[in-house]
Amino acid sequence: MKLLALDIDDTLVSTGKLPDERLKRAVRLAEANGVTVVLATGRGFLGTKAIRESLSLYGPLIHYGGAVVSDGRTGEHLYENYLRPEDVVTAFAIADAYSIHAQIYEGDTVVFRQANAFTERYTGILNLPFVEDPHLLYRPLNTIPKVLFAVDPARETELYPEIRALLPRHLSVLCSKPGFIEIGSVSATKGTALKRVAAMLGVDRNDVTAVGDNTLDLDMIEWAGVGVCVANGSPIVKEKADLVIGACDEGGVAAYLESVFA
Numbered sequence: 001m002k003l004l005a006l007d008i009d010d011t012l013v014s015t016g017k018l019p020d021e022r023l024k025r026a027v028r029l030a031e032a033n034g035v036t037v038v039l040a041t042g043r044g045f046l047g048t049k050a051i052r053e054s055l056s057l058y059g060p061l062i063h064y065g066g067a068v069v070s071d072g073r074t075g076e077h078l079y080e081n082y083l084r085p086e087d088v089v090t091a092f093a094i095a096d097a098y099s100i101h102a103q104i105y106e107g108d109t110v111v112f113r114q115a116n117a118f119t120e121r122y123t124g125i126l127n128l129p130f131v132e133d134p135h136l137l138y139r140p141l142n143t144i145p146k147v148l149f150a151v152d153p154a155r156e157t158e159l160y161p162e163i164r165a166l167l168p169r170h171l172s173v174l175c176s177k178p179g180f181i182e183i184g185s186v187s188a189t190k191g192t193a194l195k196r197v198a199a200m201l202g203v204d205r206n207d208v209t210a211v212g213d214n215t216l217d218l219d220m221i222e223w224a225g226v227g228v229c230v231a232n233g234s235p236i237v238k239e240k241a242d243l244v245i246g247a248c249d250e251g252g253v254a255a256y257l258e259s260v261f262a
Contacts, residue, residue, distance in 0.1 A: 001260065003203040004030055005040040005062065005194050005220055007212035008051055009177060010248050011230050012039075016125045019054050026257035027055050033261050036201060038062060038072075040190045042146075042176040042216055045075050046108035047126045060200065064105065065174070065184050065216055066193035067145035079196055081188035085141035087171055091183050092137060092147070094166050098159065101150040104136070106143065111136055118150045146184040153179040175234070176216040191219030211245075211253060213237065228256065 009015045012023065019027075027037055037055075039048055040062035048063060058073040069079040088104060095102035103112040103119070110130040112119055123130045133139065151159055156179060163181060164173045172186045190212075198208050210217070210224035213233035221227030221241050229241035230252045238244050246252030 001030070001033075001035050001209050001226070002207040003198055003201060003209070004035050004037045005190070005197075005208070005210040005224065006037065006253065007190075007214075007217050008039060008041040008043060008048065009213075010232060011211055011213045011217070012051070012248070012253055014249060015177070018050060020251075020254075022251055023254045024055060026254040027057070029261045030257050036203070038194075038197060040066070040194060040210070040212070040217070040220060042180075042182060043126065044068075044105055044108045044128070044145075045070055047128055050127075060197045062190060062193040062197065064145035065176070065182055065188070066190040066220075067184055067188040069193050069197060078200070079193070080143075080145070081185055081192075082142065083144045083146065083171075083183075083185060085144075087168070087183075088141045088144050088147060089137055090167065091149075091171075094163060095147075095149060098151075098163070100159075103148050103150075104141075104144045105146065105148075106131075106139075111139070122150075145188070146182050149181040149183070151179050151181060156181070174214075174216045174218075176214055182216060189219050190217060191223040194220045195223060211256070213248065 006012055036059055038060050042065045044063055061070045061072040067081050070077055092102050101118055103110055110123055110128050113134050113136050115132050170186055172184050174182050176182050206225035208224040209226040210220040211228040212221055213230050218237050227241045228243045229237045231247040245256040
C-alpha cells in the first residue's frame with residue numbers, strides 16, 4: 001500500500017463526529033510506513049476541515065464526490081469537473097416534479113431555494129455557510145460540482161430508479177447516505193479522481209487501497225488495487241469489495257490499518 005483513499009461519513013466517522021485517538025494513531029502508522037493518505041468525500045473543502053486538521057492530512061483532497069481535487073493545505077484546485085448549467089436546471093425540474101428538496105454548492109456555500117428542517121440540520125452539523133435564494137436557477141451555474149437531493153430514506157429505493165431514468169446518461173446518480181441522492185458528471189467520480197491523484201503521485205493502481213461504505217464510493221473501491229468496505233456499508237458495495245472490515249462505529253478503519261501495519 002502506497003496510497004490510501006478514505007471516505008469520511010459512515011466510513012471513518014459518523015457524520016458530526018471527529019476521529020478518536022485510536023484512528024489518529026492508525027493513520028499516523030500508515031504514514032510512517034510510507035503511505036499517502038487522502039480523503040475522498042462528498043463533502044466540500046470547508047466541510048472536511050475539522051477531519052483534515054484532526055488527522056493532520058494536508059495532501060491532495062478528493063471532494064464533492066470526485067468533481068474537485070484540491071491541495072489539502074491551501075485549497076487550490078488541482079482539478080475540477082463541473083456540471084453543465086442545463087443539467088442543474090434539469091435536476092431541479094425533476095426535484096420539483098417529485099417535491100424533493102434540492103441544493104447546489106458554490107465553493108463551500110450551500111445554496112437552496114427555501115430553508116427547511118433538512119437545511120438547518122445539514123448546514124449546522126457541517127458548519128457550512130448557506131444562501132437561501134428562491135431564484136437560485138438564475139444564479140451563475142458554471143461552477144456547480146453536484147446537485148444533492150434529500151429524500152425520505154423510506155422512499156429512496158422507489159425514487160432512485162425513476163430519477164435515474166429521467167436524467168441523461170452523462171450524469172451519475174449515486175447515494176452517499178440513506179436519503180442522499182447525488183447528481184454529478186459520470187466523468188467526475190471518486191474513482192476517476194483517485195486515478196488522477198495516483199497518477200499525480202506516481203503510484204501504481206495495484207498499490208492503491210480505497211475504503212468506503214456506499215455507492216458514491218463504489219467505483220473507487222472497484223478501481224483500487226484493494227477495495228475495502230466497512231461492515232455497515234451497502235450490500236452492493238460489500239459484494240464488490242475485496243475485503244469487508246469492521247463497522248465505522250466499531251473502529252473498523254483503525255483496526256484494519258493496525259492489522260496491515262502491525
